[in-house]
Amino acid sequence: MPVDYLIGVDLGGTKIHTALATGNGDIVAETRIPTKTARGSAFVIGQIAATVRQLLKQVGVSPASIKVIALGSPGPLDISRGVIQFSPNLHWHDVPVKLLLEEQLSIKVIIDNDANAAALGEYMFGAGKGTKNMVYITVSTGVGGGLILGGQLYHGSSDGAGEIGHTIVLPDGPLCNCGARGCLEALSSGTAIAREARCLVNRGGGKNILNRAGGDPGEINSVVVAAAAAEGDPEAALIIDQASRYLGIGVANVINLLNPDMVVLGGGVMEIGEPVWRGIRQEVQSRAFQPSRERAQIVPAALGQRSGVIGAIALAMQ
Ligand SMILES: [Zn+2]
Known part of the structure; x- marks a missing residue:
């Protein structure tokens, strides 16, 4: 039976932290790289895509086994369209990060505010369990x-x-x-x-x-x-x-x-x-x-x- 995997990306102004996990949230591999903010949004999205490919290779998992990539980013965001509307740390305006990443990786991408993601993380795996x-x-x-x-x-x-x-x-x-x-x-x-x-x-x-x-x-x-x-x-x-x-x-x-x-x-x-x-x-x-x-x-x-x-x-x- 094929196993489903998930990818989580924490996109910050100084680092991109990416993890590959099993469907029940057990992290199998992770990597942290500096965000090359000065090179612009297209370059940074390329960095994210390259990191995802590297993790897939490292674990020996095909892109078809990844159900979804979830990306947490500083807001404000248009979550349903997957657009980062404004990010003071990254100096981004209206970047359609979902569309651009899906084009490069052919894996479904969802985005949410980084503090919302951290809240959900604490609720499911941290201090807020139960x-x-x-x-x-x-x-x-x-x-x-x-x-x-x-x-x-x-x-x-x-x-x-x-x-x-x-x-x-x-x-x-x-x-x-x-x-x-x-x-x-x-x-x-x-x-x-x-x-x-x-x-x-x-x-x-x-x-x-x-x-x-x-x-x-x-x-x-x-x-x-x-x-x-x-x-x-x-x-x-x-x-x-x-x-x-x-x-x-x-x-x-x-x-x-x-x-x-x-x-x-x-x-x-x-x-x-x-x-x-x-x-x-x-x-x-x-x-x-x-x-x-x-x-x-x-x-x-x-x-x-x-x-x-x-x-x-x-x-x-x-
Ligand atoms: Zn204020």
Whole structure:
């Protein structure tokens, strides 16, 4: 009896992570290559196709045995047409990635938002196993999210659901990449933490932070701020605390809106650890309705750096 296989692709601005898995999601082979973003979309799509062919060869599987290739990409996307409408990291506009890959590989291709894929991955294989209503939030350079409602990935009416990073938590707050003010992403992301620290340095403060960045404000990032905070620097600790409190407000909002069983938090900023979790717990405790907050477990993501590719495999399994 022929065995069916699946391919998952996590397409990012810096790397393309591809895995070949059996129909029940067991990964058989995987590979990670740098994205040659500067060479343009046609070249990058060629990179994906070449990677898929290489994995097929490595495992000794024919293209006919692959049921589907699922690709997770930063949005916004037109999921039904398989078009990446805009990707700031890749500098792509309206790239019909589904059509182009299907032409090259003659295998069915589906696409979805990378945070949706990671949410599905956590739900099927990670921290969210066994839940029914799960919210996934990733806090790194930006803030992304994905919703599992009634055991299904929820896309909304035009594939735009789950953008928790662009919910407004501070009217007239800092300008966000999306053009609005006071988005969660503009207050809690790694980029926001670095921006606050640079503002502090510009005002003449933040000596410890600046020292840790080798004296160059351009080198300040959330890792530098977190390290200064961990050493007891009160200015750095305040910046981390503020970011985590806004995150807690965002989590309290989704708990009140959706009454989930679980909120899964992943991404680089969550690796700062206890100072961030403390701020989130305190805000949720004081702002979310008691029955809903008592029901919602708030837990760290389990899949780490592989969440994207495992999520893409989970998408392929749907
Ligand atoms: Zn925004």
